[in-house]
Structure formats: structure tokens, C-alpha cells
Amino acid sequence: MTGNLLDGKIVVPGDVFSAADENFKLVNKIKLGPGLTTNQAQKIIVCKSGTLRYKSPDTLWVDCHQQRYIPSKGENVIGVITSRQGDFYKVDIGASDQAVLNCMSFEGASKRNRPNVSNGDVVFGQLIVANKDVEPELSCIDPSSGKANGMGILSGDGILFTISLNLGRKLLSPDCVLLPELGSHVSFEIIIGLNGKVALFCKSAQQSVCIMNLIKATEYMSNTDIMKALNKQFF
Amino acid sequence: MMPINLLLKLYKLFHGITIMPRTPAFSKLEHEFLLKAISTGVRLDQRDMLEYRKIGISFGIDYGCCTVEIGETKVMAQVAAEMDRPRESRPSEGRLNVHVEMSTIAFPSFDPTKPGELGVGIQRMLERSIILSRAVDLEALCVRVGEKSWTIHLHVHVLSHDGNLIDCASIAAITALKHFRYPDVSVIGQDIVIHTMEEKHPIPLTVHHMPLYVSLAFFKGCERLAIDPTYLEEKVMDGKIILSINKHKELCSLQMNGQMNITKEQILRCTEIAAVRAKTLTELILNAIKTDTDDKKLGKTKSQTVLEKSKDNKEILKSELTVNSQTSEEIQIANMSINEDAVTDDAIKNGHNNKTEKPYWLTQHDRQTCSIGDGKVNAWSGDGAESSLGIFKALRADTQPEEKSEDENEDSEEEVVILDDSALET
């Protein structure tokens, strides 16, 4: 695919591609992901700096390093409950607006059986409403099945820390070797929210802190560097 | 020239802050984890309990400009001199003013128009340790008695907040004062001529001693002690002891914040730790200033870049996070308290202290009172056993001219060590 020529290119805001370019002769519609937008002249403009990515047949986006989360529908995020307003909890997910979480959006919750949630609790949920004009809304149950699927209140002896958004995506991608390799040496439970928050549960505090620092250090590492670092740690 | 207060009011009118991004919420999970980790001696950045973060000191092209980083906490200090009237109460002295600027760049909830509790706290602490302890010779700044003297303005800008702001600010302040030079002045009859930097070499400030703040945080009912707390650790601590001490082991200021019940042995141990720390820091500062002076002489004008940058591919293992020759300090501290493990603080909890030597700066009056510094006759009546009129003068290596007044009440179970039996005139 000729679009592959663009894949891996490093772009800065202001770079322009023409949709009528050589690269895209074979497709009618091009899907633009985050970091790209169009202008009046039907040209594609880059609006965030990072690496350009192309996925056949027609998807283009920019992988950018970002700290602040921008809510997007369907993403799984970790939040901290800050207050209660009537039937809703206000949850801090690291975005510009606090998300709302309905008191009934937990598995097995009913008017009589209210979930035991208080301020400062950590929840893992899915964004069911998220666009630029409205407050985002979170839910801890799958809207179709009514099951939790691992979502809900996170409790136990764990650590909650923040990483950059692209590191979170990198860890979750099937290409990244860090988590599977780590899992073969140490047993731990990790929940990665796409808003850059990570909850890590491990046997001892020492192990948790060690793994946390390891994860934070892999921000700018490639797969080979990660393997080297792991080998140093465990052998 | 408008008075400062009026200018501030006008600025506030002009500039109402539009946004203050919310501080990220602190969850119960983090709180519990941090306390649990600290009780087993584990800190989030894998430091030892008595280990400092990496310190970086760098200077700018101007004299008196210095940026200090302790881990992620960054503070910049800049000293400026202005010719002004001296204070009416002290006509033969110059002035030293401290201004602390807390802007949103350091932490999302900081408001640049209002210094806030933290900002005012830092300003007051810096004033206490630098001005009240007479660290800078203000009499040398007088040009004409009652009419003209130099006013030194010390601007401290907090650039990034990750805990332990006061330590960082005090290092920056003292380093900037030591680095600063003000223009030379000639008095010819009625005229006062201020020479430019090119005409005559500028004069450095006379800094008698360098009082540096050291913060020690207590956790879990004062069972655990950690030096140089980060922002998260400060959120879960019981309280802090903040000491201003110089390399001669002179205590310039002591402050305890928070809900703490600590014993006298703990306080004394903190002062010992702080003294060692201050000595190392003073050496580091003097080395940094010397390197910079040499560079400036050679004409190397490097713009303000950070001396030590943490590498991107950080080593994960604990051993890599060593601070500038810190390991020898730990051994020293461990040796000072016999039968005590430096990391596990059980011994502090039990109040067991094998030290029989009283520190030379402590004056014992009677069974229940002792003090630091020269003072008046003890007017408190003792419990009758020892004479309360007899004041015991501690044998001190060198007499301290500064006056510090800190009274410590001792528990009666400790043995009273009588050092010298002579009455002290008021």
C-alpha cells in the first residue's frame, strides 16, 4: 500500500498532506484519527506532533505523547470518586471535566442494595457518553449484558499511579513485550486505564514499587531496550 | 515609586486568575499503600528512609541567579540590589527582603496573586533563618548612615512542586546570596557614585554562615522517619520537623508542623541527621559556586542549563538512585546511635538512647529545664532537689554570639549531667 510511505514519519503541527496525493489514489474515503484534521482546501493537516501511523486500507493517525486525557466514548478508564450529588457520583478521570457515575451503574445494584462507595474510592469503568460538549459519563457495567466484566471498585493492597497516555496504549498493545515478560517472573494484577492511570496489585509493597518504577522507566524504550532492562533486573 | 502594597492591589485587579486546574484527587488506595510501604521501609522512588534525592545546582549569567532541583522540585532564586534609605530603627544597616513567588507553573492549584499558606510559610521561614540569624552582614551595606544603603531583594520563584519546597528554597536562597555581587560605590564629598560592572569589580556579599533547612517527616504515629519527603509522602505524613542548621552545627531555627507526639531523643536525633546533611550540602554549594566562578573567568558563558539531568532510561534498581556521596553519611548516622538500626526506628519508639555525652550546645539548668544559647537566670522553680538558682554553663568549644531561644523540657527519667558548677551573671 502506498500509504506505507507515510507510516513512521515524524510530523509537527502544520504539516500538510493532500488527499488527492499519490498516496491515496486507491481509496475513496480516508479515516482521520487523533492528531489530524482537514482544512477548507480538502487537505489533511497535522495538529499534534508525533509519529504518523497508517493502517490499511484507509486509516491515518498520529501517535503523540500527551499527559492530559481527552474523554472518548467506549474507553476504559480509572477514576477516583470525589463527591456525591444526589443519584450521581463525581469521578476525577484526569480530564478537563469530572465524569458522572450513576449510583446504579454497578453490578447487582438496586434501590435496596446500594453499592458501598465512598469518597476517595477508585473505580474502573467504561465511558458511555463522551464528547466535547457534554460532561463525560462513566459506567461500571456493560450496558448490553449488565455484567461487570472486571469493572467496578478496585480495592486491596495496591498502588495507583499516573503514566503518560501513550505509554498506557503501548503497554496495552499486543506488540509490547513488557507485561507478558514481567508476568512470567512475578505474579501481579494490573489494571491500565486509557486515561493514564494504572492500578497495580502485588504481593508485597517492595515488589509493587519495583514494578511501578520499571513501568515508568519504559516510556521511551523500544522492545529491545525493554528486554535488556528486564534481563538486568531478573538475571 | 508606589508602595509595594498598592502595586500588588492594582495587579490583582488587573489580573483575576481565570483558571486553576484542579489538583488530581488523592485516593484512599494510594493513601493506604503509601503508609503500608513506609512502615516496611519502602519509599515510592526506592530511596532509603534517610536518603536525599538527586540535587542539581546551576547558575545563570547574572550574579545572584541560581536554580536548584531536588528530584522534581525546582526553585530559582535571583538576588537584586537597590540603593534606598535605610530603616529608621537601624540607620547604619542595609536591608534584606525576601519575596516568594508561587505561580501556577509549580502546581495546578497555586494562585500567582495569592501566595497562600505555603508561600507565606516559606517566606517567613527564609526570613527567620537568614535575616534573624544574621547570616548576611547588613552593616557592610550601609553607604551613608541614615541616608543611603543597599537594599537586597531576594526573589525566590517556585518552579515545580514535588515536596520539600522549603529545603530547595533555602538552598537556592543561600547559594544565590553567596553568588551575588553588588556594584562598588565611591563616596566623594556629597556625591555617591555607583560604578558599573565594567568600571570596577562588583563586591560579593559577606555571608557569615550558611543556614540550610532540612525537613524530616514523621509517619504512622511518629514511628517512622523519612528525610526529604516527596509530595505524596507529605500528603500522608503525620507532621514534619523543619530545622535550619549550618555546617558548624548551629541551629538557627526549629519548627514542628502537624500532629506529632515525639520524644526528646527523636528531636535530638533529627538535629544530628540535619547537621550531617547541612555539612554535605554546604560543601556541594561551595563547590558549585567555585566551578561557576572558574567558568566565568574563562569566559565560558553557558546559558542556564541544568547540571544533572536524570536519564530517560533510568536504572530501575535501587542502587542507582544514589545522591552525591550520600552513602558515607548513612554510615556516619548509623554509628552515632549505638545499638540502633538506622533504618528501622524501633529504638526511637522505645526512647532508648545510649548517648551519654550531652551535645555541647545544650545548657542544663535543672532537672526539668534546659536551653540553647545564652539566656537569663532561670526563674522557674525546680522540684526542690537541685538548686534552681545555680546555673550550669555547658563546656562549649567556641562561644556562639548569636542568640537563639529554644526551650526544651526534659523528662525526669534522664540522668542529669552536671557539667560546670558556676553561677552565671545575667
Added chain:
Amino acid sequence: MDLNSSLPLGNLQCEQKVLKNTDGSAMYTAGETNVLVGVYGPADCKESKQDVKQAVVEVNFRPKIGIPGVAEKYMEKFVCKICESVILRSFHPRTAFSVIVQVMQDQGSLLSCAINAVSMALQDAGISMRCMPVAVTVALQKKEKEDNEMKDDSKKFVISPSTKDEEESVAIATFVFDSAQYDSISAYACGPMTSDEYRECLRLAKEASKHIVRFFRDSVSRKVSTDIR
């Protein structure tokens, strides 16, 4: 992230992600002038200051010594207008962007240094922009030769003047261009100059800005080059 350019732009240096608590930060050095910029955004905004259709931009300019005064206020407004035109504000309605500029060292060309630093910080924070603003300062120095026959004014254009150059110059102009088409976004000029001289300053600034854009691109690629595929 150094660039010793052959043009008299001086040594350019930029360090990104310098601060922990901000969303994006950059420490930018041009010659001996050094500026630290921190950016928050998109962040929540007070109801009274919110705009329903687009984001609000706020700039805070902090000098090294003294309380921010009228000159700082003017620079804040200038930088704010540039940010408003460059940031894609309609992507984030009812939010606010906060830019804090801290002067670390001022040895001339402060305004252009500040704008370039803001540009790098915004890019570091991943804020959507239609282009990156690039600024260059040009100073005009005139020496009037007192010749009885002919008054010959010898002009000298100094790009990125130092403090000494600025003191000796008759007029100073700062131009801001966009990094894509090199169109002019904004300009700030003070001091008397003819329209020819102004055009010459503009031309020189445009040439110099190309070097700076190359430097920006270089910095970004170094930061981003270790991403895994």
C-alpha cells in the same frame, strides 16, 4: 537538542517535559536568553469565564525581578492573541488553556524567545494546533555619518539582538510566522523605520525562521524517535 546555526541566531537549545505537574513544558534558550514555559490544558474553567463554543486561553508572564507590570501585561496579551489564533479552540469548548511564561534569563530578544518557548511547550503538551508559531526579532541600527557632502546612513540589521544591541538600535521588530507556509501571524515593532526598512526586516526574519522550524522539527524527532512500532 543543540543547534549551532551559521546564522547569527546564536545557540539554540530546548529541553522538553522539564516540569512534573504541568501538562507540557519547555525550557528554551536562544543565545543567552532563557525562558521556561509551562502549559495546562484543556483544563476546567470557571463558569463565568467559560465560552460555550471554544476554549479560553490565558497567559501569565512572570519576570525574574519585581512584580509583573504594564510591559508584562502587554506581552501577555500579545502571546495570548497568538495562541488563540494557533490553537484549535473549537475542539475543546468550555475549557481553558493556561500558559505560564517564566523568564529565567534575559539577554535580549525576550519576546521572540518567549513565543518560541510557548510553541514548544504547546507541542509538548499535545495540544491541537493548526501550525507552530515561530518568532524572530530584528533590530535596526543606524549610524549617521556626518559628512558635509552626503549624509550617508549606514544601516545594520541585527537578527536576535542581545541587550547591548537592543540598546544601540533605533528600532526593534518582532515577527511571528507560521511554521507551515511562513505566513505572518503577528508583528510587534517599536521605533522609527521606513517601510523599506520594515520590509527588509520582515524578509530577514522570514529567512531566520526557517532555521528555527528546522530546529523544532529536530527536537520533536529526537523526543519521538524511540516509539515502538
